[in-house]
Amino acid sequence: MLTEVLVPHRLVSYEKIPATIYESAADACTAVSKEIADVIRLKQNKGEYAVLGLATGSTPKKVYQELIRLHRNEGLSFNNVVAFNLDEYYPLQPDALQSYKRFMDENLFDHIDIDKKNCFIPQGDTPQELLKMYCEEYEKKIEAFGGIDIQLLGIGRNGHIGFNEPGSHISSATRLITLDQTTRLDAVNDFSGIAQVPRKAITMGVGTIMKARRIVLLAWGERKAGIIKQAVEGPVTEFVPASYLQGHQNAVIVLDEAAAAELTRRKAPWLTDEVVWNNSMIKKAVTYLALSLGKPILKLTNNDYNENGLSNLLALYGKAYDINIEVFNWLQHTITGWPGGKPNADDSNRPERAEPAKKRVLIFSPHPDDDIISMGGTFQRLVDQGHEVHIAYQTSGNIAVADDEAFRFIEFIKDFNGQFGIDSPKADAIYDLAQTFLKVKKDGESDTMALRYVKGLIRRGEAKNTCRFVGVPMERVHFLNLPFYETGTIDKKPIGSEDIAIIADLIDTIQPHQIYAAGDLADPHGTHRVCLDGIFEAVKQLKEREYMADCWLWLYKGAWAEWDIDLIEMAVPMSPDQVLQKRYGIFKHQSQKDGVVFQGSDNREFWQRAEDRNRATAEMYNKLGLAEYEAMEAFVRWRF
Structure with a gap:
């Protein structure tokens, strides 16, 4: 039997830019906001301007939230701050829903005491004939204020910083640039379709960014892990513009654990450090x-x-x-065809307990289709093997329904009611409000409550259809409609006590032997992470209950990624017929077929993504010399 040993190792670094890794994005943002606050206070004491280079998007939002908190609760003043933003879509009006001016006002400037005259953001409505001169003036303004003290950056999946796409030169200045297709696809969520995403943008150049006295690049989540490895450990190349930061004397990459996952010190730590x-x-x-x-x-x-x-x-x-x-x-020993445990069998080398033979199982699904997409084979196996399976759909999933799908649904209901003379004033009013709004809705505009209700009904019906297909009775199907989700936009509210109470009440009612939850941190909308945080908090609150001593929590991944092979603790194989059965279950979600609202850069449908991922997991086991299966679903146990 192998035993635990600590072996001294000569420290080696593969990283060409210093990288600081935090347990979570929230911890990282707190540290970065403190550094910014220190720069502002230092400059105040000297009677000087603090010149900040700022970024937009979801990555720096928590930094801005913490800066607002420091202003409100700890008296941090921004009256000596000058802000220069990195970029803006072109052409775009400053008051457009997607404009970065609007983003900065809503997420920072409107909540602090900064002089708006000292807030400079590239103007997306600058006439084409004046653009060259405008960009030159933007550079001169930065120089006039003495240059940027600290520059915040995000990183695109193609390695861009600002909107400096692959191919950008290290000496490039502020200019108009054509956006890479990957960048445009990543912006689809904000513009309600690729056709509406601008093809160009104004951006600070790489040369402009490199002049900053301090550069802090932020990256969160698994989807950034691959490009972070290239930027930090790979060669300097114009095809990964972030790699230029290797030549800066005072740059740092700030990561959460998920974004750091591909770095050598995380992927193969024995090559860089002492390991146990x-x-x-x-x-x-x-x-x-x-x-x-x-x-x-x-x-x-x-x-x-x-x-x-x-x-x-x-x-x-x-x-x-x-x-x-x-x-x-x-x-x-991780491979089992009995995800609920095999009755009357020796379970000493099995991932799940043999007893009780019939378990109460609670599957949490963040959206109304994650259950079937992510663990459909296991879901079906648990039902077929006689366990009491409950499904809890945590959110309505309404924002993922296309407007035309909602319009079709409304027309059907109204035509049906009219045909049979059904009079339902309250329902008619909701459908009328939703239909009226759809006729005048602007690109990127948030849905009204009535329209969200209709879209939620569509997804609820599809989820019920899947449960019938798998064999789960309706009394075991739970729609939680967690409040944090109901914003009508991609951006959600933080998980709150009301959300956690709803989750905890359901667990307390069912008293499950098994809980399955989505541990997929690559979810581009962040909903999976918020839903998981809610489950973790609920479980922590309930862990002293007697039944929780017999409750195991299994985490599955979604349609985007799989657990690393060394982390997998239960792998459930599927035959070719079971793969097809899972596909048919996914097909029940008709509103998510044939192109979805938030497709992203992956053009595969969800059933294709799921099958490719499940086959890749099985192939991984086979490459390592184990039995060859058609497909596999994998799980990691979370111990509380």
């Missing part, structure tokens, strides 16, 4: 080695370990063969 060789670290190292070399685990040799930074591990345990066998068995 416990079971989880050994599993991580051996699976990483096998996949890197393209070899099954049982074929790894002593030389493979020695030549790839794992000589210390080999020295501890003697032979590759012994380590290989142990890790192979660990992986083998």
Whole structure:
């Protein structure tokens, strides 16, 4: 049996830009806002302007929220602050819903004591013939205030900083630029369709950014992990503009754990630092080695370990063969066709308990289709094996319904009622309000309450249809409609006590033996994360209840990513027929087929994404030398 050992290691860094990793984006934003506040106060004491370079988008929002808190609660004044924003879409009016001027006013400037005359944002309505001169003047204004003291940046999935797309030169200045298709796809959520996203933008140049005395680049979430690795550890290249920051003397990359996941110190920490060789670290190292070399685990040799930074591990345990066998068995024991536990079986090497043979199972689904998309095979298996399965849809999912789909639904209801003489004044009023709004709705405008209600009904009906298909009776289907979600926009409210109480009450009522929840932090809308935080908090509040001692919480991923192989604790295989069954269940969500509202850069439909991901998981196990399955769904247990 392998035992835990700490092995000294010569510290090595693969990072060409200093990177600071925080447990969460919230912790990171608190630290960054403190640094900004320190710069402002230092300049105040000297009687000087503090010149800030500011970014927009979801990434810096929590920084701005913390700065507002510091202003309101701790007296931080912005009366000596000058702000220059990075960029703006072109052409775009300053009062447009998607304009960065509007964003900055709503998320920062309107809530602090900054002089609006000292807030400079590229003007998206500048006449074309004046653009060159306007951009030159923008550069001169920055210089006139002595240059930027601290520049905040985000990073695009293609490596852009500001709107400096791949191909931008290191000496580029403020200018008009054509947006990369990836950037436009990422903006679809704000503009209600790719056709409405501007093709151009005004942006500070890379050269302008590099003149800042301090640069802080922020990145959160799994979807940024790949490009962060390229920018921080890869070569300096115009194809990843963020990599230019490697040449800055005072730049830092600030990350949460998810965004840092692909960095070598997280992916292969034994290459950079001292590690504790416990079971989880050994599993991580051996699976990483096998996949890197393209070899099954049982074929790894002593030389493979020695030549790839794992000589210390080999020295501890003697032979590759012994380590290989142990890790192979660990992986083998994660595979089960009995996600609720196999009755009357030895469960010492199984991921789930054999008893009780029939479990109460509560599956939380952030949106009305995450259950079937993310764990449809396991969902069906739990029902077929006789467990008492409950489904809890945490949000209405209404913003993901296209306007034309809602219009079609409204017309059907009104035609149906008219045909049969059904008189329902209250319902008619709601449908009339929704239909009237749809006829005048502007691109990117928030839905009215009436329209959100209609769209929510569409998704509720689809969820019920899926549950009938799987075999879950309606009395076990729960629509929570958590309040945090009901903003009518992509941006949600923080999880609140009311949301947590709703989740906790349901858990307390069902008293489940198993809870399944979405642990997918790559969700582009953030809803999965908020829903998960609500579940964690509810579970913490309930953990002293007697029934919670027998409750296990399993986390699944969504349509965008899978758990790393070394983290997987339960893998449920699917046959070709079960894959098809899952596909048909996903098809019940008709409003999400044939192109969805928030498609993003991935043109595959959800059933295709799910099948590709499940097959890739099965292929990963097969590459490591285990049995070959058609597909697999994977889970990690969260211990509370």
